Amino acid sequence: MSSTKKCTNGEVTIVWEAEKCIHSAICVKGLPDIFKPKERPWIKVKQAPTQALINQVKACPSGALSFFMNNAKDQSAEHLETQVEVRENGPLLVYGTLSITHKDGTKETKNKTTAFCRCGLSNNKPYCDGAHVKASFIG
Secondary structure (H helix, E strand, O other), rough: OEEEEEOOOOEEEEEEEEEOOOOOOHHHHHHHOEEOOOOOOOOOOOOOOOOHHHHHHHHOOOOOOOEEOOOOOOOOOOOOEEEEEOOOOOOEEOOOOEEEEOOOOOEEEEEEEEEEEEOOOOOOOOOOHHHHOOOOOOO
């Protein structure tokens, strides 16, 4: 069951897909007055300038956070040039639109940011689920 939440400040809508979240807390560290995981709703979008929200959402390593501009005709996820980043002691981040073929032959498309497991401990392979944090993965 997909758990997707949307919240808006009138100019931009932030979309959070809970099942993608690896709990890196980058959003919380970047804008602690806006992202408050112990409160409900946990994202206080009306308290931040639109550009600050966009910049922080773009820093989300898992792609659990995305956004669209409310006045845009196309409110689908933006497509990015493919880039790869190795996070210290964390996942392999691939930015862009990817076509993934799983070992059972099923296919899916991932947009924005995809976090791949590097520690080998994820229960959601090939994707990162944050298990590296509990295991104190170094790499």
